[in-house]
Amino acid sequence: EDTLPAVYRSTVLHFLRDPGADDDPDAWELFEDGALAVGADGRVRWAGDWSALPEQHRGEVVDHRGKLIVPGFVDTHIHYSQYDMIASFGAQLQDWLQEYVFPTERKFADPDYADRTAGLFLDTLLACGTTTASVYPTVHPASVDAFFAQAHRRGMRMTCGKVLMDKQPDAPDFLSDAGVPQAEERTRQLIARWHRKDRLTYAITPRFAPSSSDEQLAMAGRLLHEFPDVTLQTHAAESRPETASVLARFTDARSYLDVYDQVGMLGPRSIFAHCVHIDDQDRSRLATTGAAIAFCPTSNLFLGSGLFDLAAARDAGVRVGLGTDCGAGTSYSMLRTLNEAYKVVMLKELTKPPHRRTTLSALRGFYLATLGGAEALHLDNHIGNFRPGKEADFIVLNWTATPTLAHRTALARTFQERLFAQMILGDDRSIAATYLMGRRVP
Ligand code: GUN
Ligand code: ZN
Secondary structure (H helix, E strand, C coil): CCCCCEEEEEEEEEECCCCHHHCCHHHEEEEEEEEEEECCCCEEEEEEEHHHCCHHHCCEEEEEEEEEEEECEEEEEEEHHHCCCCCCCCCCHHHHHHHHHHHHHHHHHCHHHHHHHHHHHHHHHHHCCEEEEEEECCCCHHHHHHHHHHHHHHCCEEEECCEECCCCCCCCHHHCCCCHHHHHHHHHHHHHHHCCCCCEEEEEEECCHHHCCHHHHHHHHHHHHHCCCCEEEEEECCCHHHHHHHHHHCCCCCCHHHHHHHCCCCCCCEEEEECCCCCHHHHHHHHHHCCEEEECHHHHHHCCCCCCCHHHHHHCCCEEEECCCCCCCCCCCHHHHHHHHHHHHHHHHCCCCHHHCCCCCHHHHHHHHHHHHHHHCCCCCCCCCCCCCCECCEEEECCCCCHHHHHHHHHCCCHHHHHHHHHHHCCHHHEEEEEECCEEEC
């Protein structure tokens, strides 16, 4: 079944835009007995009802009837460098970094270790149905080379870039850039080597404000403007103590996010993880500049960081994607991540007046995990839905992956109910198949 062109027959769901809190019927397309036609170039040619498949798109048929095809999941924030220390006990953000993260990231000074870990990590993502991610390596240039080489070998659309960090104590000496000129030169070399090499995108990656000198942050903002299509990723306003420490250091900044704004880091190619502790003015700046947020519910709960306000961000017009943020996140599965996103929204909305409360519907959840993520990473020209010409990265979901899911699915009366059961009960066992550019991966 690896011959292209091909037609995949299944229930097919994808999104044209955010269905919002009320499941806007014009924002999504569902074909119960559907067809997804993929060309020899691995791109979508057509998606619709099986019975309406145009003559010119007929081809080898791959039968996935009884299952659900959706675009591959997009994880907008994750650390491949933390593969060994996921599920580390008992600490909040800054202690957790010192105790567990930094000693683990130190191991990436060894290129062979980086190479092995990148391979394991990417295979884990594929098994979870994640076909694209925005990934943090470490400060070591070889950790970027290892990651991009493994992603390239697999044909995955991936974003990554050398972590920039140079200020103690939030950057330990053994993980620190030796001066801004060297960090800049290494970043430039990596951009030249990897950016836009087939499906790869380079992201300028200052770790977070506390671990960078003022000069290094300014350099990151400068490079973002110099290279017209690289992206930028960092962390922002994740925990209360972290946010307080940033405000104590940057005394002329209005807010944590304003520190980044002042060095030109806010723009349509930037994504900020967490943004738990932001206000309306921050949201307005994110929306105006076109910057995005990575919502990382399992991580925010695991580290006790707080409850992200999804409705406020979307209502303000801020692009939002979903991130696992492993190793602070507790699952590589975007389905498990949606499960916890639903609960975070439920608790956050309880802090608002009853008439203003919303919930995270299954449709909006699947939008966030697919097209929403692609939009947040500035990759929606390439991936995120089944519009003709998009790269055919997609997954096949099994409604009966576990006894509990099968039982609940059988009792569901509507498609939305079934999809919600998948969002709450699903995990990597739900992924029946993963396809990259129309080709099934093991
Ligand atoms: N802030 C700075 N670095 C990190 C990290 O590695 N993980 C998380 N969750 N937050 C961070
Ligand atoms: Zn993170």
